[in-house]
Amino acid sequence: MKGQTEIIVFVLLFIVGVSLFMSAIIWSRGIVDRNSDVVQLNSAEVFMKNLDSKIQSVISFGGQDTISYNLDAPIEIIGDNIIEIRTPLSVNIPDQWISLKDGDSVIRETMQRGLFRIQLYYPEGGDYNIELYTEGARISTPNQIRIEKSTSTEPGIIRIKITFE
Numbered sequence: 761m762k763g764q765t766e767i768i769v770f771v772l773l774f775i776v777g778v779s780l781f782m783s784a785i786i787w788s789r790g791i792v793d794r795n796s797d798v799v800q801l802n803s804a805e806v807f808m809k810n811l812d813s814k815i816q817s818v819i820s821f822g823g824q825d826t827i828s829y830n831l832d833a834p835i836e837i838i839g840d841n842i843i844e845i846r847t848p849l850s851v852n853i854p855d856q857w858i859s860l861k862d863g864d865s866v867i868r869e870t871m872q873r874g875l876f877r878i879q880l881y882y883p884e885g886g887d888y889n890i891e892l893y894t895e896g897a898r899i900s901t902p903n904q905i906r907i908e909k910s911t912s913t914e915p916g917i918i919r920i921k922i923t924f925e
Contacts, residue, residue: 797849801876803831804845805860808867808880811843814907815880816865819890819918824908829901829924836899837922840891841882849876865890891919900924 807829814825829835833847853871861867864886869878882890893910902924910919 797851800831800833800847801849801851801853804833804847804876804878805867805869807831808843808845808878809861811905811907812861812865812867812880815890815920818907818909818920822909824906826904826906826925828904832901834899834901835905835924837892837894838879838898840893841884841889843880843892843922844877845879846875846877848874850874851876888916888918891917892922893919894922894924896923 807827811827814827818825831845831847833845835843835845838844849871851871853869853876855871857868857870859866859868864882866881866883867878868881869876871877882892904925906921906923906925908921908923910921912919
């Protein structure tokens with residue numbers, strides 16, 4: 761009888777241990793997902809700031825430059841003066857535009873129905889207007905992005921060619 765009691769105690773303790781382990785995994789999964797979403801949000805913000813810096817450099821000095829695109833989300837040229845990244849995330853930010861940077865360029869973000877949107881926007885007005893264009897796809901998930909200053913001769917307009925590679 762003593763041998764059977766030890767087996768029953770072992771089985772009960774094993775079941776309790778496995779149940780606690782599975783509960784911990786299920787409970788922590790949400791925390792890990794939220795942390796990876798926060799990392800992706802921060803990566804998108806840093807990327808947009810770096811992209812703006814590269815575009816501003818090309819505007820000032822001419823020529824061309826490239827930037828690596830390490831995000832797992834599509835990037836899109838919207839109209840003539842907006843670049844946007846959209847990706848589903850579960851982070852708590854308002855559903856109105858929040859400005860991260862103002863001035864000659866604006867970086868802003870919002871959350872709309874579970875879809876995180878971050879934009880690099882070049883407002884019209886001032887000494888010159890920045891016009892973004894591409895000869896390829898307007899939306900892509902590239903490995904890198906090439907930025908080139910066009911030799912446009914339109915007064916007051918600086919044309920920047922964006923190529924998704």
